[in-house]
Amino acid sequence: MSAVRRTGDGRILVLGASGNTGAPLTALLADRGAAVRTATRRTVPPDGGEHVRFDWGDPATHAPALAGVGRVYLVAPVGVADPVPLVEPFLDRALRAGVRRVVLLGSSAVAAGDPGLGEVEALVRSAVPEWAVLKPSWFMQNFTGVHPLAEGIRRSGEIVTATGDGRLAFVDARDIAATAAALLLEEEWTNAEHLVTGPEALGYADAAALLTEVTGRPVRHVDVSPETLAGRLVAAGYEAGFAAALAALDTLVREGGQDAVADTVQRLTGRPPRSLRAFLTEHRDRLAVPADRPERPTRRDGAAPSGG
Numbered sequence: 001m002s003a004v005r006r007t008g009d010g011r012i013l014v015l016g017a018s019g020n021t022g023a024p025l026t027a028l029l030a031d032r033g034a035a036v037r038t039a040t041r042r043t044v045p046p047d048g049g050e051h052v053r054f055d056w057g058d059p060a061t062h063a064p065a066l067a068g069v070g071r072v073y074l075v076a077p078v079g080v081a082d083p084v085p086l087v088e089p090f091l092d093r094a095l096r097a098g099v100r101r102v103v104l105l106g107s108s109a110v111a112a113g114d115p116g117l118g119e120v121e122a123l124v125r126s127a128v129p130e131w132a133v134l135k136p137s138w139f140m141q142n143f144t145g146v147h148p149l150a151e152g153i154r155r156s157g158e159i160v161t162a163t164g165d166g167r168l169a170f171v172d173a174r175d176i177a178a179t180a181a182a183l184l185l186e187e188e189w190t191n192a193e194h195l196v197t198g199p200e201a202l203g204y205a206d207a208a209a210l211l212t213e214v215t216g217r218p219v220r221h222v223d224v225s226p227e228t229l230a231g232r233l234v235a236a237g238y239e240a241g242f243a244a245a246l247a248a249l250d251t252l253v254r255e256g257g258q259d260a261v262a263d264t265v266q267r268l269t270g271r272p273p274r275s276l277r278a279f280l281t282e283h284r285d286r287l288a289v290p291a292d293r294p295e296r297p298t299r300r301d302g303a304a305p306s307g308g
């Protein structure tokens with residue numbers, strides 16, 4: 001989509017606007033001249049647009065975020081086991097305030113009605129007049145950000161998973177953002193879910209080979225059982241439930257349940273998704289531990305189980 005779009009019915013509210021998808025989405029919408037309001041707890045996105053403090057856990061922040069808003073990019077509460085009690089009153093308020101369209105960041109590994117994010121998806125599908133659910137595969141940013149994968153690569157040159165030879169189509173979060181922008185600005189509308197993937201399905205051994213090539217440092221894939229993986233994550237400081245959820249996602253990959261490539265990015269944005277090779281090459285500097293800076297400790301709270 002290339003033309004500047006009108007949103008017609010009010011501002012676009014971007015939740016999670018400082019995150020992996022929210023930040024590039026905000027920039028894309030601003031580039032297109034859309035009226036955008038960003039909303040996060042702490043971090044103000046760098047675009048200089050309209051920003052409000054928004055906390056899922058503080059309902060007093062919800063009404064100011066929603067005033068004059070017609071469309072919402074919804075990143076559900078991250079790292080919360082049961083997000084529905086937080087999202088449902090927000091959605092009620094949003095619909096009463098005049099919101100017509102919600103683009104929800106879901107996951108390829110989560111079906112509508114599944115516990116947690118899947119329940120949020122079911123809610124959005126049933127309550128919102130115009131809805132879209134993005135179902136991205138695993139983010140390429142897992143190799144570079146705060147994530148067990150990135151930490152393992154930097155620390156020991158190992159990618160430890162329970163995925164076996166299972167494959168998945170890693171996707172750049174910026175391509176998810178571009179897809180979200182297209183949907184938020186679209187004039188003709190059909191309610192739908194959209195599988196969002198990179199251009200090819202790869203195993204973690206393939207990813208390790210690419211990492212070796214790009215960094216010049218040997219990186220290998222170590223396949224372990226889901227139980228061993230969960231134990232390693234707990235030993236590394238992750239909370240037990242989070243560790244188990246990550247291991248369960250790996251099982252899904254191992255069994256072939258994520259071996260799929262979709263044309264969504266090309267179809268909705270008019271350009272192909274970035275390849276993992278291009279992404280890793282662009283972020284080469286973030287894949288190595290600087291010699292003068294010890295790696296920071298792993299987080300106990302963790303981000304939401306990713307890839308789902």
Ligand SMILES: NC(=O)c1ccc[n+]([C@@H]2O[C@H](COP(=O)([O-])OP(=O)(O)OC[C@H]3O[C@@H](n4cnc5c(N)ncnc54)[C@H](OP(=O)(O)O)[C@@H]3O)[C@@H](O)[C@H]2O)c1
Nearest residue numbers: 016018019020040041042043055056107138139306307308
């Ligand atoms: N990583 C993957 O491979 C993957 C794959 C598929 C789906 N997903 C899904 O993608 C979603 C986003 O995950 P992510 O790790 O990429 O996170 P993220 O979007 O990079 O970061 C979370 C964003 O939400 C904001 N936020 C966090 N807690 C908040 C709260 N209580 N109230 C208001 N805003 C809050 C954060 O800003 P502040 O901290 O400033 O508030 C930040 O902007 C998750 O639902 C995950 O399941 C991830």
